[in-house]
Amino acid sequence: MEEIRNEEIKSLVGAEPEELAAAIAEVLDNKKAKDVKVIKVGDKTIIADYFVLANGNTSTHVRSLADEVEYKLGLAGVQPIRAEGKGGNWRVLDYASVIVHVFDREAREFYNLDKLYTDFE
Numbered sequence: 738m739e740e741i742r743n744e745e746i747k748s749l750v751g752a753e754p755e756e757l758a759a760a761i762a763e764v765l766d767n768k769k770a771k772d773v774k775v776i777k778v779g780d781k782t783i784i785a786d787y788f789v790l791a792n793g794n795t796s797t798h799v800r801s802l803a804d805e806v807e808y809k810l811g812l813a814g815v816q817p818i819r820a821e822g823k824g825g826n827w828r829v830l831d832y833a834s835v836i837v838h839v840f841d842r843e844a845r846e847f848y849n850l851d852k853l854y855t856d857f858e
């Protein structure tokens with residue numbers, strides 16, 4: 738029987754916002770999220786330095802993606818300040834300097850945060 742190895746998790750405690758956002762985007766990408774984007778919003782709003790946006794295919798996939806981010810970042814020593822949207826088509830994880838938005842396709846198109854926060858550039 739093969740022995741299961743624990744994967745090495747780099748600590749993100751005290752990480753710079755850009756590094757944290759990149760780590761979150763990698764987790765989402767590895768979990769097959771669609772259209773993962775990291776948007777620098779610190780010069781447009783005081784609520785965060787970065788948004789990480791991603792799509793899931795279904796409400797189950799949306800939940801799975803958000804749960805994976807919470808789990809992997811928890812292993813790296815970082816917990817969200819707040820998590821919203823435990824069901825449905827949009828989950829939000831607030832890591833202070835980075836806010837993660839995981840949508841289904843329809844919700845992402847409707848709220849259009851991609852355009853809202855990139856139109857100022």
